[in-house]
Amino acid sequence: MDRKMTQAQTRNSTAPIDFSRSAAARYVQLASLFRRRVESGQWPVGSQIPTVDELAEECQVARATVRQALDLLQAEQLIERYRAKGTFVTGKPQEQFWCEVASNWDGQLIAPDGVSIEILSARDRRMPSSADLSLGKLAQSYQYWHRRHWRNGRPYYLGEVFIDEKVCRRIPAKAFETKTSMRILRDLPGLEIVEAHQTLTLGSADPELADLLQLPLNAPVAHVHRSAVDRNGTIVFIGDGIYRGDVVRLDIRLK
Numbered sequence: 347m348d349r350k351m352t353q354a355q356t357r358n359s360t361a362p363i364d365f366s367r368s369a370a371a372r373y374v375q376l377a378s379l380f381r382r383r384v385e386s387g388q389w390p391v392g393s394q395i396p397t398v399d400e401l402a403e404e405c406q407v408a409r410a411t412v413r414q415a416l417d418l419l420q421a422e423q424l425i426e427r428y429r430a431k432g433t434f435v436t437g438k439p440q441e442q443f444w445c446e447v448a449s450n451w452d453g454q455l456i457a458p459d460g461v462s463i464e465i466l467s468a469r470d471r472r473m474p475s476s477a478d479l480s481l482g483k484l485a486q487s488y489q490y491w492h493r494r495h496w497r498n499g500r501p502y503y504l505g506e507v508f509i510d511e512k513v514c515r516r517i518p519a520k521a522f523e524t525k526t527s528m529r530i531l532r533d534l535p536g537l538e539i540v541e542a543h544q545t546l547t548l549g550s551a552d553p554e555l556a557d558l559l560q561l562p563l564n565a566p567v568a569h570v571h572r573s574a575v576d577r578n579g580t581i582v583f584i585g586d587g588i589y590r591g592d593v594v595r596l597d598i599r600l601k
Contacts, residue, residue, distance in 0.1 A: 363375075363405050363406065365407075371563070371564075372407055372411050373411045373412075373414035373415045373418070374415075374418075374562050374563060374564055374565075376405060376407065376411060376412065376414075376415035377414075377415040377416075377418040377419060377562060378565075378566075379405075379415075380395075380415055380416070380419055381419060381422075381424065381592075384419070384424050384425075384435055384437075385438055387438075389435050390435060391435050391436065391437060391438060392434065392435060393434065393435050394431075394432045394433065394434050395425065395432075395433050395434070395435060397432065397433075398412045398413060398416070416433065418562055423436065423437055424436065424437050424438070460497050460498065461495055461496065461497050462495070462496045462497075463493050463494075463495055463496075463522070463523050463524065464493065464494045464495075464496060465491065465492075465493055465522060465523060466492040466493060466494055467490070467491070467492040468490075468491050468492075468519070468522065469489055469490075469491075469519075470489070470490040470491075471487055471488070471489060471490070471511065472488065472490045472508075473487070473488060473508075474488060474508040474584045476571060476584060477573070477581055477584055478543070478573060478581075481541065481543060481575055481581060482541070482575040482579045482580055482581045483579055483580055483581065484580075484581055485510035485511065485512065485580050485581065485582065486511070486512075487510075487511040488508040488509060488510060488511055488584070489508070489509055489511050489514040490506070490507065490508055491505075491506070491507040491509075491522055492504075492505070492506050492507075493505045493507065493522065494558065500560060501558065501559050501560055501590075502559070502589060502590045502593050503587055503588065503589050503590070504555070504558055504559065504587065504588045505527070505585060505586070505587040505588075506585065506586045506587070507522075507527050507583070507584075507585050508583070508584040508585070509531075509583055510576075510580060510581075510582040510583070513531075513534065513537060513582050516534060516535075516536075517530055517534060521533075527572075527583060527585055528542070528572075528574070528583075531574060531582070531583055537576060537582070538576060538577045539574045539575070539576060539582075539583075540575055540576065540577050541574070541575040542572070542573070542574045542575070543572065543573050543574075544570060544571070544572045545570070545571045545572075546568055546569070546570050546571075546596075547568070547569045547571075548566060548567070548568055548569070548591070549566075549567050549568075549569055550564045550565065550566060550567060551563060551564060551565045551566075551567050555567060555588060559588070559590050561590060565590075565591065565592070566591030566592065567588050567589060567590060567591045568588070568589040568590075568591055568594045569586070569587070569588055570585075570586070570587040570588070570589065571584075571585070571586055571587075572584070572585040572586075572587070573585070
């Protein structure tokens with residue numbers, strides 16, 4: 347194990363932390379701060395982090411608040427506590443697993459290795475409320491799926507899928523348990539996708555999302571909205587997905 351890091355080594359500035367800028371509980375905000383220190387290497391893997399007393403003094407919070415924050419990191423297997431020895435960093439968030447949000451068409455067709463897809467609800471007829479009509483016209487009706495993706499025993503993605511009901515009649519139900527939505531559409535004979543769009547925005551987990559993705563309340567998440575248009579100008583697919591923010595990676599070729 348590396349030597350213990352001093353309080354001065356971990357402090358980013360002499361100014362106290364302003365916890366009033368967020369509605370999140372203090373321990374959740376502290377956990378985000380500590381998690382970032384692990385991820386950035388400020389608290390390297392193998393190093394002993396400051397004591398609860400030192401962190402409480404640095405952050406100007408109660409010792410119980412620090413303990414709650416450290417409980418979250420321990421649950422994520424980022425730290426381990428040893429009686430009479432201290433608390434040590436045992437892993438980094440990006441070492442658990444990355445989930446690349448593909449930024450091109452080919453990338454949308456590939457499901458990551460080791461992924462299992464859970465159907466939360468299926469074959470429910472409803473109309474999407476998030477359609478961008480500047481891309482095309484709506485179909486007469488859509489079929490709706492709600493799916494949760496798992497990897498390494500952890501949920502990392504929630505997806506709501508709307509597909510033109512006429513198109514759905516030709517899709518085997520089993521396909522939704524093994525394939526990405528874009529892959530399902532591409533493999534469907536006679537369907538030509540002429541346009542596809544994706545928008546990514548950042549947000550935080552509300553109580554329902556936190557429960558479904560096994561995240562702390564207000565933890566970062568990435569919202570992805572996707573749509574696909576066929577050669578007749580019909581929006582045949584609309585997808586609204588939410589990724590855990592701690593596993594998202596964007597790789598974009600700039601040249």
